[in-house]
Amino acid sequence: xxxxxxxxxxxxxxxxxxxxxxxxxxxxxxxNQNLLDGKVVASLFFEPSTRTKLSFDTAINRLGxxxxxxxxxxxxxxxxxxxLKDTIMTVANYADLIVMRHPLEGxxxxxxxxxxxxxxNAGDGANQHPTQTLLDLxxxxxxxxxxxxxxxxxxxxxxxxxxxxxxxxxxxxxxATFNFVSPPELRIPDEYKQFLDNKGLKYYEHTDxxxxxxxxxxxxxxxVQRERFSDPMEYxxxxxxxxxKRDMLEGTxxxxxxxxxxxxxxxxxEDVDTSDQAYYFPxxxxxxxARQAIIASILGLK
Amino acid sequence: xxxxKKQLLVSALENGTVIDHIPAKSLFKxxxxxxxxxxxxxxxxxxxxxxxxxxxxxxxxxSEKFFEQDDINKIALVAPEAKLNVIRHYExxxxxxxxxxxxxxxxxxxxxxxxxxxxxxxxxxxxVIPKDEISLKCHYCEKITDQEHLELx
Numbered sequence: 001x002x003x004x005x006x007x008x009x010x011x012x013x014x015x016x017x018x019x020x021x022x023x024x025x026x027x028x029x030x031x032n033q034n035l036l037d038g039k040v041v042a043s044l045f046f047e048p049s050t051r052t053k054l055s056f057d058t059a060i061n062r063l064g065x066x067x068x069x070x071x072x073x074x075x076x077x078x079x080x081x082x083x084l085k086d087t088i089m090t091v092a093n094y095a096d097l098i099v100m101r102h103p104l105e106g107x108x109x110x111x112x113x114x115x116x117x118x119x120x121n122a123g124d125g126a127n128q129h130p131t132q133t134l135l136d137l138x139x140x141x142x143x144x145x146x147x148x149x150x151x152x153x154x155x156x157x158x159x160x161x162x163x164x165x166x167x168x169x170x171x172x173x174x175x176a177t178f179n180f181v182s183p184p185e186l187r188i189p190d191e192y193k194q195f196l197d198n199k200g201l202k203y204y205e206h207t208d209x210x211x212x213x214x215x216x217x218x219x220x221x222x223x224v225q226r227e228r229f230s231d232p233m234e235y236x237x238x239x240x241x242x243x244x245k246r247d248m249l250e251g252t253x254x255x256x257x258x259x260x261x262x263x264x265x266x267x268x269x270e271d272v273d274t275s276d277q278a279y280y281f282p283x284x285x286x287x288x289x290a291r292q293a294i295i296a297s298i299l300g301l302k
Numbered sequence: 303x304x305x306x307k308k309q310l311l312v313s314a315l316e317n318g319t320v321i322d323h324i325p326a327k328s329l330f331k332x333x334x335x336x337x338x339x340x341x342x343x344x345x346x347x348x349x350x351x352x353x354x355x356x357x358x359x360x361x362x363x364x365s366e367k368f369f370e371q372d373d374i375n376k377i378a379l380v381a382p383e384a385k386l387n388v389i390r391h392y393e394x395x396x397x398x399x400x401x402x403x404x405x406x407x408x409x410x411x412x413x414x415x416x417x418x419x420x421x422x423x424x425x426x427x428x429x430v431i432p433k434d435e436i437s438l439k440c441h442y443c444e445k446i447t448d449q450e451h452l453e454l455x
Contacts, residue, residue: 008444083422083423084418084422102418103416104417105414105417105418105444106417106442107442109418109443110422110424110442124418124443126416127445
């Protein structure tokens with residue numbers, strides 16, 4: 001994996017995932033390691049994403065690296081009309097690694113083709129956000145003790161949610177069963193169902209959310225956003241349907257954990273937060289370890 | 303009378319290439335992909351000709367022009383069943399078929415409005431997904447452009 005960019009979850013194999021998760025476990029035990037001493041990491045956020053940026057910044061700081069960059073495009077030369085290619089070719093001169101977030105899809109792939117240093121994609125539009133997927137995998141493995149043979153519930157916006165799509169691709173390597181819970185307008189796209197059919201994996205689709213989670217190992221919640229609906233009436237009808245409430249946890253398995261890529265709006269009631277099954281805040285912390293593992297692995301430091 | 307008609311449609315070519323079995327609606331796309339709208343060679347185009355196989359087909363006859371296999375494969379998107387006859391001294395000396403390439407670059411436009419290739423100066427690149435109707439998976443944004451949304455550059 002050394003010097004290999006991480007652009008898409010499809011770039012890594014099952015062995016690559018497992019190696020990263022193994023490393024993440026090491027960083028969780030011992031987060032402050034001076035592996036990036038003397039290294040400079042460029043953090044280029046062409047669109048703001050405070051949460052992801054803070055997580056990467058923390059990972060880099062805990063590894064003892066230095067950070068250059070910007071947190072939104074208006075403070076970069078992009079606002080003067082510089083092309084992405086030129087920005088990347090310039091910054092690649094200065095840094096040992098580039099972490100980038102960009103609103104356009106495919107931007108990270110393009111960057112990886114023009115850069116002499118590896119690129120980590122921290123999100124390219126609605127396309128890919130592979131470090132999120134790896135932290136999700138780490139959270140699942142950590143809470144379940146395994147990634148194999150789990151029953152995964154994916155809830156909310158399954159049509160546009162890139163985290164959901166990438167997680168599905170990754171978990172398909174581990175014989176998962178999937179339950180898709182969404183309003184009809186935001187159903188999982190056919191191409192993913194075909195993908196699961198080809199792999200011979202089981203999946204079930206639901207439009208009702210109550211009373212179906214008794215055999216769930218992981219419930220992965222996502223936000224149903226108003227702007228995804230062509231008909232505002234449809235949104236009004238479903239906006240409160242895909243909300244996880246405390247009483248819905250009754251009768252679920254003890255090992256079941258609730259994940260969410262955050263930020264949450266109203267799709268998980270706040271009274272769920274104190275449940276032992278709520279795992280979304282520890283999940284965010286796992287993101288730091290997963291990103292430390294990815295950086296160390298790509299730079300060949302581990 | 304019959305002969306005269308035939309001559310009008312398909313005048314004899316001394317040296318060059320005949321591209322036959324082009325779906326009628328794809329004639330101008332083939333011309334554009336092969337860049338025939340920018341050459342000085344003599345050319346005869348036949349459009350909406352009756353064909354037993356397609357209903358309507360098109361044909362291009364171009365003088366003193368010979369194509370490499372790579373060039374021919376570029377028209378796989380719009381005329382996968384086209385046949386090329388290479389003519390020398392009025393004789394067909396070689397027949398070539400279109401082979402669907404695994405990858406194409408710089409011919410088609412990605413359907414995704416948020417794809418980087420639609421905003422910056424980047425040559426498009428696609429993996430070709432061979433099915434009944436070819437579709438393209440963008441190398442950059444990973445979205446699929448199907449035949450219905452196919453737009454050539």
